[in-house]
Amino acid sequence: MSAVFKKIIRDYKLSARLMPVFTLAPELELACARVADFIGESFPGEAEPLVTEMLQDGLAAYRQVRKSGEPHIAFMQGLFRRAHLLYARRYVAWQGERYQIWSPMLESIPSFEARHPGARTEAIDERCPERITPRSAAFQLAARTLTGENFRQYFEDYDVAHCLADSEAVPG
Structure with a gap:
C-alpha cells in the first residue's frame, strides 16, 4: 500500500x-x-x-x-x-511570477509537484482547453x-x- x-x-x-x-x-x-x-x-x-x-x-x-x-x-x-x-481546473505551480501548468494525464500530479520543488501549487478555476x-x-x-x-x-x-x-x- x-x-x-x-x-x-x-x-x-x-x-x-x-x-x-x-x-x-x-x-x-x-x-x-x-x-x-x-x-x-x-x-x-x-x-x-x-x-x-x-x-x-x-x-x-x-x-x-x-x-x-x-x-x-x-x-x-x-x-x-x-x-x-x-x-475542470488547471493545476498550477507558481515560482514567483512564473508558473507551470500540469497537463492532465501526461504525468502524475505528485511527479509534477516533485519537478517544481518549493513552488506554491494550487488549482485555479480555469478549464483545460481539451x-x-x-x-x-x-x-x-x-x-x-x-x-x-x-x-x-x-x-x-x-x-x-x-x-x-x-x-x-x-x-x-
Whole structure:
C-alpha cells in the first residue's frame, strides 16, 4: 500500500469502510493505491481532496448494490466517476511570477509537484482547453493507474464506464 493511500485512509478514517471492499475484491486495494499515487492528496475536489471524494464515491456505489448486484463493479464505477474533474481546473505551480501548468494525464500530479520543488501549487478555476467526455476521462485515468489485468477485467469485461456520458464534452 502506498504512503499517499495510507495517509488518505488514516486522515479520512476510511479503513473500516474499505475493508469489506478489499475482502471481496483484493485487486481493488492496488487499484485505489495507484489512483491515490497518480492524483496525490493536494488536487482539490468539491469539498475535500479529489482522491478522497473518488474513494467515497466508490464506497457509496458499493453500498448501493452490495446485496443486489456486483458491488466490486459498482465500486470501480464510483471510483472513476469524478475523473473528468482533473480537466475542470488547471493545476498550477507558481515560482514567483512564473508558473507551470500540469497537463492532465501526461504525468502524475505528485511527479509534477516533485519537478517544481518549493513552488506554491494550487488549482485555479480555469478549464483545460481539451474537450473531454467523462467516459474518456475515466478510461484515461484507468489506463494510467490500473494494471493490465485489472484494466481488462473492469473496463473490457465489465465496462464500468458504461454509466458515464459518452457523447457530451465536459461543460466549460
